[in-house]
Amino acid sequence: MRGRSLLVRRLTSLVMLGGAAVCTVISLIPLLSTLKFVMGKGLPALDLEFLTSLPKPVGEPGGGMGNAIVGSLIVVGLACAVGLPVGVGAGIYLAEFGRNRFGGLVRFVADVLTGVPSIVAGVFVYVVVVLAMKGFSALAGGLALAVIMIPVVTRATEEMLLMVPVSLREAGLALGVPYWRVVLDVVLRAARGGIVTGVMLAVARIAGETAPLLFTSFNNRFWHAGLDKPIATLPVQIYTYAISPFEEWHAQAWAGALVLVALVLSLSILARVFAARRR
Amino acid sequence: MAKGMVVEHLNAWFGRHQVLRDVSLRIEPRAVTAIMGPSGCGKSTLIRCLNRLHELVPGARVSGRVLLDGEDIYRRGLDPVLVRRRVGMVFQRPNPFPTMSIFENVAAGLRLNGWDRRLGPQAVERSLRLAALWDEVADRLHRPATELSGGQQQRLCIARALAVEPEVLLMDEPCSALDPASSLKIEELIRQLSRDYTVVIVTHNLQQAARVSDFTAFLLNGELVEYGPTAELFTRPRDRRTEDYLTGRFG
Numbered sequence: 001m002r003g004r005s006l007l008v009r010r011l012t013s014l015v016m017l018g019g020a021a022v023c024t025v026i027s028l029i030p031l032l033s034t035l036k037f038v039m040g041k042g043l044p045a046l047d048l049e050f051l052t053s054l055p056k057p058v059g060e061p062g063g064g065m066g067n068a069i070v071g072s073l074i075v076v077g078l079a080c081a082v083g084l085p086v087g088v089g090a091g092i093y094l095a096e097f098g099r100n101r102f103g104g105l106v107r108f109v110a111d112v113l114t115g116v117p118s119i120v121a122g123v124f125v126y127v128v129v130v131l132a133m134k135g136f137s138a139l140a141g142g143l144a145l146a147v148i149m150i151p152v153v154t155r156a157t158e159e160m161l162l163m164v165p166v167s168l169r170e171a172g173l174a175l176g177v178p179y180w181r182v183v184l185d186v187v188l189r190a191a192r193g194g195i196v197t198g199v200m201l202a203v204a205r206i207a208g209e210t211a212p213l214l215f216t217s218f219n220n221r222f223w224h225a226g227l228d229k230p231i232a233t234l235p236v237q238i239y240t241y242a243i244s245p246f247e248e249w250h251a252q253a254w255a256g257a258l259v260l261v262a263l264v265l266s267l268s269i270l271a272r273v274f275a276a277r278r279r
Numbered sequence: 280m281a282k283g284m285v286v287e288h289l290n291a292w293f294g295r296h297q298v299l300r301d302v303s304l305r306i307e308p309r310a311v312t313a314i315m316g317p318s319g320c321g322k323s324t325l326i327r328c329l330n331r332l333h334e335l336v337p338g339a340r341v342s343g344r345v346l347l348d349g350e351d352i353y354r355r356g357l358d359p360v361l362v363r364r365r366v367g368m369v370f371q372r373p374n375p376f377p378t379m380s381i382f383e384n385v386a387a388g389l390r391l392n393g394w395d396r397r398l399g400p401q402a403v404e405r406s407l408r409l410a411a412l413w414d415e416v417a418d419r420l421h422r423p424a425t426e427l428s429g430g431q432q433q434r435l436c437i438a439r440a441l442a443v444e445p446e447v448l449l450m451d452e453p454c455s456a457l458d459p460a461s462s463l464k465i466e467e468l469i470r471q472l473s474r475d476y477t478v479v480i481v482t483h484n485l486q487q488a489a490r491v492s493d494f495t496a497f498l499l500n501g502e503l504v505e506y507g508p509t510a511e512l513f514t515r516p517r518d519r520r521t522e523d524y525l526t527g528r529f530g
Contacts (some may be wrong), residue, residue, distance in 0.1 A: 099337065167374040170332060171436070175388035175443055176364025185391055189378040 035261070042258030045251040051259070055221055055237070058246055065256050067223050068237040071138070072263070074224060075217055075233050076207050078142025083149035084199065090150070091157025091195075096183050098158075107158075113151035121147040122212030130216055138224070138231040141217025145206040152205065156198025160191040196275040200268040207264050210235035234260045281477045282348040282365075282446040283308040284329060289343035291324050291333055291501075298324045300501045302343075306447070306494075311469055311478045313492035313509065315485065317524070321501040322481040323371075326449045329479065330366040331359040347447070364392070367445035371452045373432035375424035375439070382420040384435055388443035402442050410438035411468050430461025437468065441476075448472065450480040454487065466491050485525065489513050497521045 049064050056063030090110070094103055125144040130136055164187045172182035188195075218230035219240060234256055241253035284306040291299035298321045306312050314322045327333040328341055331352060344351045352362045375384050383390075385403040403420070407413040412434040416427070424435055433453060440448060450469070454462035469491045472478055482488050488495050489509060496506040497518075505512060505521045516522045 165374075167370060167372060168376065170335075170368075170370065171374045171376065171439075172387075172391065173335070173360075174330060174332060174363055174368035174370075175391065175439065176360055176362075177388065177391040178360050181391045185387075186376055186378075190376070192378070 038254065038258050038261055041251070041254035042256075045255035046258060050252065050255055054223065055252075058244075058249075061248065063252075065232075065234065065237050065252065065259070067220065068232040068234045068256065069259060069263075070224055071217070071220070071231040072207065072234040072260070074138055074227075075141040075145060075213070075231060076203065078139065078227070079145035079149055079206055080203065082143065083146035083153060083202070086146070087150045087153025087202075088157050088195065088199075090154040092161065092183060092188070094154065094158040095161035096179075096187070107155075110151040110154045113147075114155065117211075118148050118209050119211040121145075122214065122216055125212070126215045133228065135228070136216060136218035136230040138217050138227045138229065141213045141231065141233065142227075144212040144216040145209060148209060148212065149202045149206050152202040153199055156202070157191075157195050160194035160198060161187055163194065164190045193275045196271050200271050203267060204264045207267075208235055208260060210239050214239075234263075281308045281475060283477060284447060284479075285344075285346040286325075286329075287344040287346070289325070289328060289345065290341070291321070291328055292338075292340040293336065294338040298501050299328070302498075302501075302503045304496055304503060304506050306477060306479055308477045309473060309475065310493040311473045311480060311491050312494045312496065313488035314479065314481045314496045314498060315483060315488045316498035318483065320498045322483070322498055323451050325498065326368075326451055326479055326481050329447070329449055330363050330368055332363075332368070334359070364443060365445055366447045366449060367440035367443065368449040368451065369433070369436050369440055369453050372456045373429055373436055375427075375432050375435050377423075377425050379424060380421045381416050381424050381427070381435060384424045385438045385442050387439060392443065403438075406438040406442040407435075409441050409472070410434045411464065411471075412438055428461070430457050430464060433457060433461070433465060434468065437465075437472075441472075445476070447477040447479065450478065452481050452483065454482075454484070462487075497524065499524070 049062055050066075051064060051069065052066045053062070053064040054067055055065065090106065094107055094110075097103070098106065122144050125140050125147065129140040129143055133140065168186055168190060169182055172186045173179065177185075213233050213236050217233060217236070219236050220230045220232045224231055238253045238256040238260070241249040241256065244250070286302055286304050286306070289299055289302045290297065302321075302325060314325055316322050324333055329345060329352075333339050334341055341353065343353075345353060347362070347365060351357075352359075352366075376387060379387060382403055385406050386399050389399060389402055404413060407416065412431060415431060416435075419426075424432065427435060433456075437448075437453075453469075454465050457465065466487065469478055469480060473493070480488075480491065492509045494507065495509045495512045497504045497512065497520075499520055505516060505518045507517075512521065513525065516525060
């Protein structure tokens with residue numbers, strides 16, 4: 001009886017383990033094949049000219065996405081400049097002072113916003129900023145991405161702060177340190193690694209957003225000329241090239257995709273190294 | 280520097296559950312007062328009322344008076360932060376700040392309170408010496424605090440609490456997470472500290488209470504059953520329940 005139940009348990013364990021392994025492999029297939037595809041198709045078209053020069057008109061060989069690379073960095077930078085302080089601040093509020101109805105409301109709204117399709121964020125900024133400023137602009141693009149970023153950063157920050165044990169907060173408070181300083185110097189420091197990871201996920205997500213940029217930052221064939229002007233970005237440039245009927249443009253779209261992946265990856269590695277060193 | 284405390288008719292609740300009932304006692308300056316009793320009797324709550332930490336738990340409530348050097352720490356309009364600067368605390372589990380070095384941990388109270396930076400190094404050395412940790416860490420002050428052993432971490436927490444020069448030091452079962460050798464070190468330290476500080480220690484360890492304390496309070500179900508000089512309470516308990524507890528009939 002006992003031996004039999006042990007056998008059954010071992011078999012169940014084996015089957016479950018096998019199932020989990022199969023699922024892991026299945027989940028890796030699209031990821032790895034995407035990477036392989038992007039590498040295979042992107043690398044041939046990737047060279048120094050591609051990284052540093054402006055796009056050429058149709059039919060002319062060469063040209064690149066230099067302006068779109070710079071543009072993406074600018075727009076994502078703008079989104080971070082707005083989204084990080086707001087998102088981290090709201091996360092701190094929710095974790096430390098948000099155990100009331102208002103906190104519950106903010107949490108609910110943040111969750112709803114996280115699920116809102118990104119194109120809706122674009123429409124919102126189009127109405128509020130683009131129409132008001134009477135034109136597409138880098139600023140509008142950054143704001144649209146910030147709208148997408150804020151709820152993600154807020155909830156990530158909140159969850160990381162709540163993981164910091166109560167005993168650390170009490171240790172600070174028992175020293176006669178005011179609550180706000182305990183939060184800033186003890187709790188936030190302890191949660192920094194997790195917050196950086198959450199922020200990086202948000203940055204990775206917005207860096208690849210295309211839809212909200214189509215009618216906020218639009219596109220530009222030239223170098224960045226001011227935050228109030230339309231600006232080229234990698235996702236929009238990739239989109240434009242990918243739907244074009246030209247072979248060279250397709251190749252360039254792949255190269256652009258590769259650059260985008262590489263940018264996001266190196267950003268997140270940098271952030272992790274930084275967070276680990278400051279620990 | 281060391282001040283006494285007087286607890287008058289103290290009641291404490293978690294939500295509707297009353298954990299302390301009409302507790303009154305006088306904590307003598309420059310002495311060790313032990314609070315003992317079985318699990319759940321309200322020992323920890325009692326000392327957490329002495330530095331106003333209890334009220335931070337959602338739903339927690341306190342009534343009564345606690346005098347520190349004659350002044351009610353629950354006085355209306357008094358910032359609890361000011362109380363906690365005068366009444367330090369060491370917790371059950373060592374809780375050094377994990378992101379800070381040994382030095383930064385000890386200096387944390389000074390730095391986070393925005394006090395004079397230049398006093399830092401001397402204050403850190405003085406506190407580490409007081410906590411009998413200086414010789415073990417002098418050559419690695421800037422290593423992470425998490426590298427220390429459990430017993431060392433607890434002494435680091437004591438040093439951290441002493442650095443802000445409190446008038447009273449509360450210790451909530453400071454040895455319960457430590458091995459016997461480390462516990463003994465902490466006990467010796469408590470004896471030494473009582474020359475200059477008022478120490479209140481919570482313990483469920485009878486021998487520890489007998490070894491380290493000058494006065495002992497016995498708490499049962501949130502009520503103060505008996506309070507008096509340790510030698511007297513242990514040899515001639517006046518209350519039947521104290522005697523039962525001491526002889527191991529419950530708890």
